[in-house]
Amino acid sequence: MRQPAQFGVPSVEKLLGALPVVAGFCSRLKIRDVVDDACPVRDLAGLSHGQVIETLVANRLTSPAPLVHVREWAREWAVAETLGVEADLLNDDRIGRAPDAIAPHLDRITGSIGLTAIQEFGIDVTRLHWDMTSISMHGAYPDNQDGFPAVRFGHPKDRRPDLKQIQAGIAVSGDGGIPVFHRAFDGGAGEVGQVVPVMRALQELADRRRMLIIGDSKLISYGNLAAMDGDGVDFIAPASKTYVAVSELAGLSLDGATRVDHTAQRDRAKPADQRGTWHVLKDAMTLAGPRKRDPVLRLRRVFVHSSACAGAAATARALKLGKAADDLQRLECGLGSRHYPTPAAVEARIAVIGKTRRVAAYLQTETSVDPGTGKSTLAWSFDQEAMDAETATDGWYALLTNLPPDQADAAAVLTLYKGQEAVERRYSAFKGPLAVAALYLKNNRRIAALVTVICLALLIFCLIERQVRHALAG
Helix, strand or coil, X not given: XXXXXXXXXXXXXXXXXXXXXXXXXXXXXXXXXXXXHHCCCCCCCCCCHHHHHHHHHHHHHHCCCCHHHHHHHHHHECHHXXXXXXXXXXCHHHHHHHHHHHHHHHHHHHHHHHHHHHHHHCCCCCEEEEEEEEEEECCCCCCCCCCCCCCECCCCCCCCCCCXXXXXEEEEECCCCCEEEEEEECCCCCCHHHHHHHHHHHHHHCCCCCCEEECCHHHCCHHHHHHHHHCXXXXXXECCCCCCCHHHHHCCCCCCCEEECCCCHHHCCCCHHHCCCXXXXXXXXXXXXXXXXXXXXXXXXXXXXXXXXXXXXXXHHHHHHHHHHHHHHHHHHCECCCCECCHXXXXXXXXXXXXXXXXXXXXXXXXXXXXXXXXXXXXXXXXXXXXXXXXXXXXEEXXXXXXXXXXXXXXXXXXXXXCCHHHHHHHHHHHCCCCCCCCCCCCHHHHHHHHHHHHHHXXXXXXXXXXXXXXXXX
């Protein structure tokens, strides 16, 4: 007896990749629950905002592409099977509405998820490294929405002064370099002015336990240091020339300095005799406030000498002097031509050379007119005394801290500060494989939300890295 053939459900091939791992970490961090609690939707909605944000985070971690391609990505990858999100529901409108919805609640969302990460994975947040970076934006953005970081011209760190920017800051733990906190800022915001609000947020995140905050020179101002010291927060940061004069650095000597057992990451594969060396000198200083009634801060000052930095400074100086000399020699050959007919034209060109080659501090010139020929003349030289004064500072910089000596000696202060490279590594991932490039969104409201999406993806990336390291060590 013949029977009709019966077939099962047609097989479907989809990419799986790291989606199951990402989905597991999203669940442990409760991303969907935190977002849905902050931004509930109607029961009739096909997807909640939490589902969309979780999907965007997974997209950043598996196959980052411009946001217009998310639906195509979800169709090719096992998004429905791992995240429970149907690809056809991820149209451009739905993806745009989710960032719009979470934007007013970013502090609440990021704080809750950061706290969950700390508790769920047992992250030690007694030491945090803080830094800010700029993100160039493609577009005019003439109308910034109030209440969200504004897209403005600023001081770009990617050397794109032609583009407006937004700024982002992250705080990573000394334990594994985990970005437990992030925040977006106006493109033109000064970094110094953001330190105290960030410190308050970090105190709340860490349950107001005593902590150590390590940052760059933008951490240093009287107001910032007084606020941190007054709140029982320890700090380490390099001092700019405003607080430690060049003459002080020039007067330092390695005689009596203590060598530190530290090897830079870039030197670890080199033979021991080719690695850079580090030396420290301990000192103290006082810092007075702008008003007479302000208390005087008593700080420890650790002078650091890096042989690698000294060598790099000498190489850079020789290079710029060589380029400046070539420019000046070409200028001499063109004296009296239509380009440089007068001493004023020659001096204008000298000013450009001094600025672009960064040799104005020790470039000496004299221009005049040859009475016999009527042509401009030029005599130039580099001030050896000025160059020697600069050479004396090569490799030296100062760290300021309020850590007492019994908690960290001068060598330990340097070692703690060197952990700051963790922030730089995280920013390389933030701007590289996890970012959307070129970055162009409808408004600054969505930009702030996208920064959070990228930072949540970075958080998961770093947690996975930390878990793998612990597993290998165990």
